[in-house]
Amino acid sequence: RIFDALNDIENMKSSIRFVKEAGGLADCAVCYTVDPKFSGGEKLKAFLSGKRLPSDIFNIRYFVEKAKALEALGADMITIKDMAGLIDPHRSASLIKALKSEVGVPIDLHTHCTPGYGVASILAAMVNGADIVDTAILSFSGGPAAPAYEIIRLFADKLGLDTGIDNAAVAKIDRTLREIRGELAAYDQYKRMPPEVDLSKDSLSSELNRLFDDALEYTVGGKLDKALDLCRKIEAAYNYPEPDEIVQKAQIPGGMYTNMMAQLKEAKLEQHLEEVLKAVPQVRLDAGVPPLVTPTSQIVGVQAVNYVVSKTKGEDGYANVSKNFAELVKGSYGKTPWPVDPDFRLKICGSREEIPYDTSNYKKQPNPGLPEAGGSLLALDEKEALLLELFPSVAEKFLRGRRVAEWKREHPEGTIATTAPTVEAEPETFSPTLLQNCEIPAFSSFAADLPADYQVNDGHDEEYWIYAVENAQ
Structure with a gap:
C-alpha cells in the first residue's frame, strides 16, 4: 500500500x-x-x-x-x-x-x-x-x-x-x-x-x-x-x-489525541486540553490543511500543544516551532492541499517562497567499520541499513551497541578488536519523503516487550520506531 x-x-x-x-x-x-x-x-x-x-x-x-x-x-x-x-x-x-x-x-x-x-x-x-x-x-x-x-x-x-x-x-x-x-x-x-x-x-x-x-x-x-x-x-x-x-467532535485520529494528552501530561498542563483541541484547526490551516495521517497528524498535534503552551506563557503561539512543522510549512514534505500564507512561511522559515526538498542533496548515511567490534560494519543487512537511513542519529548509537555486544558474546576471553579503516562521516541529512510512503506498525504490536514505564510522547519517538522496525514481522 x-x-x-x-x-x-x-x-x-x-x-x-x-x-x-x-x-x-x-x-x-x-x-x-x-x-x-x-x-x-x-x-x-x-x-x-x-x-x-x-x-x-x-x-x-x-x-x-x-x-x-x-x-x-x-x-x-x-x-x-x-x-x-x-x-x-x-x-x-x-x-x-x-x-x-x-x-x-x-x-x-x-x-x-x-x-x-x-x-x-x-x-x-x-x-x-x-x-x-x-x-x-x-x-x-x-x-x-x-x-x-x-x-x-x-x-x-x-x-x-x-x-x-x-x-x-x-x-x-x-x-x-x-x-x-x-x-x-x-x-x-x-x-x-x-x-x-x-x-x-x-x-x-x-x-x-x-x-x-x-x-x-x-x-x-x-x-x-x-x-x-x-x-x-x-x-x-x-x-x-x-x-x-x-475524537468525533475534534475530527482527529485517536492516536493524535492520545499523543497530545501525553505531551500535556508531561508538561503538567492537562487542563489545557480543550484549548489544544481548539488550536488544531488553526495550526492545521497555517500548515496548509494537511490530512491528519502519519506523520502530519503528529506534526500538527505537537505544534498545537506548543502553540497553547506558548500562549499560557504570554508568548506568541509560534514562539516554539518544531523542526518538522517548519519543514512542513517550508514545503519539504511536498505540496499541501491549501496554500500556506507566504507571510506565515516567512515568519516560520525565513522565506516567503515554498522550497521543496531537493533530492539531489540527499547523501546516504555512512556505514563505517567499527574497531571496537572487530571491524564489523555498523549496519549488516537491509533492515539495519533502513534504520540508519530513517533515524541516523539514534540508529547509529543503537547499532553500535548491538555490534559491540555481539563481539563480546563471540569473544568472551576479551580478545582485542582489530583496527578497522576509518570512514569519514558524511553530513547527517533527513529526507521527510522517506517516511511518507511507509506503513508504520502499531504501537500495541510491540508493547508487551517494552518497559512498563515506557511512554511514546509524540509521533517521532525515534527509539520506539527503531524498536518497532526491528521487531516487525
Missing part, C-alpha cells in the same frame, strides 16, 4: 514505478480527511482581516480526481485510507458510488471504528459497489481498529457476496489472538474482549439476526442514519468500545 501524507501525487510516483517494475501490485491510497471546523468568532476574525478560510476542499471531486491521477500512473487498485474513522455512512456511499463510476481499477475502503462509524460506513461501501473492504479479526477489532471481519462477513453473506475466506481458519486465528491480547492486558486501554465467535458453526440469535437484516435494509434503501443506529447496536452486542465523542 502506497500513500502520501499530503496526497501529493508527485511523492508517490517513484514508489508506484518501483512496485510495478518489481512485479508487485500497487495499492495506491488516498488519505481521507475532512475540512477543518472554525468557530463563528474565527470566521468573523478572518473576514475582518481579509483572509479566506478554506471550505469544501475535501469534497467528493477531490478524492475522485486523486484516484484518477493514481490510476493513470499505474495503480492496480485504489484505497480510501480513512485513518481517523471520520467517513460516515452518507459520505461512504456517495464516495464509493462516484469512484466506481469514474475509476476502472478495484476500490477498497479502509476505516476505523473510533468515532463509531466503522461498521455502518463499511456496509454502505459494500452496498454501493466497493470491491474490497478492510477488516480486523474480532478479538482485535473495534475502537481504534477496523470493523470486525466476523460482522462484515455476515453482511456479505446476506448480500450474496463470496469472500472466499475459510471461517474455521479465521476462528482458529482468533483464538490465538485472544491469547496474545490476554498477554497484553497491562497495555490494553479498553479491557473489553468481544465474545468468541466461530462463523463456521455458530448462528445468530433471532434478535441479533433481525438487527443485521434491518441495518442492511435501511442501507440499501438509503436510510443511512437509521442504519447507523442499528449498526451501533450490533457493535454493542459484540462488546465494542463506545464511540469516542471527543
Whole structure:
C-alpha cells in the first residue's frame, strides 16, 4: 500500500514505478480527511482581516480526481485510507458510488471504528459497489481498529457476496489472538474482549439476526442514519468500545489525541486540553490543511500543544516551532492541499517562497567499520541499513551497541578488536519523503516487550520506531 501524507501525487510516483517494475501490485491510497471546523468568532476574525478560510476542499471531486491521477500512473487498485474513522455512512456511499463510476481499477475502503462509524460506513461501501473492504479479526477489532471481519462477513453473506475466506481458519486465528491480547492486558486501554465467535458453526440469535437484516435494509434503501443506529447496536452486542465523542467532535485520529494528552501530561498542563483541541484547526490551516495521517497528524498535534503552551506563557503561539512543522510549512514534505500564507512561511522559515526538498542533496548515511567490534560494519543487512537511513542519529548509537555486544558474546576471553579503516562521516541529512510512503506498525504490536514505564510522547519517538522496525514481522 502506497500513500502520501499530503496526497501529493508527485511523492508517490517513484514508489508506484518501483512496485510495478518489481512485479508487485500497487495499492495506491488516498488519505481521507475532512475540512477543518472554525468557530463563528474565527470566521468573523478572518473576514475582518481579509483572509479566506478554506471550505469544501475535501469534497467528493477531490478524492475522485486523486484516484484518477493514481490510476493513470499505474495503480492496480485504489484505497480510501480513512485513518481517523471520520467517513460516515452518507459520505461512504456517495464516495464509493462516484469512484466506481469514474475509476476502472478495484476500490477498497479502509476505516476505523473510533468515532463509531466503522461498521455502518463499511456496509454502505459494500452496498454501493466497493470491491474490497478492510477488516480486523474480532478479538482485535473495534475502537481504534477496523470493523470486525466476523460482522462484515455476515453482511456479505446476506448480500450474496463470496469472500472466499475459510471461517474455521479465521476462528482458529482468533483464538490465538485472544491469547496474545490476554498477554497484553497491562497495555490494553479498553479491557473489553468481544465474545468468541466461530462463523463456521455458530448462528445468530433471532434478535441479533433481525438487527443485521434491518441495518442492511435501511442501507440499501438509503436510510443511512437509521442504519447507523442499528449498526451501533450490533457493535454493542459484540462488546465494542463506545464511540469516542471527543475524537468525533475534534475530527482527529485517536492516536493524535492520545499523543497530545501525553505531551500535556508531561508538561503538567492537562487542563489545557480543550484549548489544544481548539488550536488544531488553526495550526492545521497555517500548515496548509494537511490530512491528519502519519506523520502530519503528529506534526500538527505537537505544534498545537506548543502553540497553547506558548500562549499560557504570554508568548506568541509560534514562539516554539518544531523542526518538522517548519519543514512542513517550508514545503519539504511536498505540496499541501491549501496554500500556506507566504507571510506565515516567512515568519516560520525565513522565506516567503515554498522550497521543496531537493533530492539531489540527499547523501546516504555512512556505514563505517567499527574497531571496537572487530571491524564489523555498523549496519549488516537491509533492515539495519533502513534504520540508519530513517533515524541516523539514534540508529547509529543503537547499532553500535548491538555490534559491540555481539563481539563480546563471540569473544568472551576479551580478545582485542582489530583496527578497522576509518570512514569519514558524511553530513547527517533527513529526507521527510522517506517516511511518507511507509506503513508504520502499531504501537500495541510491540508493547508487551517494552518497559512498563515506557511512554511514546509524540509521533517521532525515534527509539520506539527503531524498536518497532526491528521487531516487525
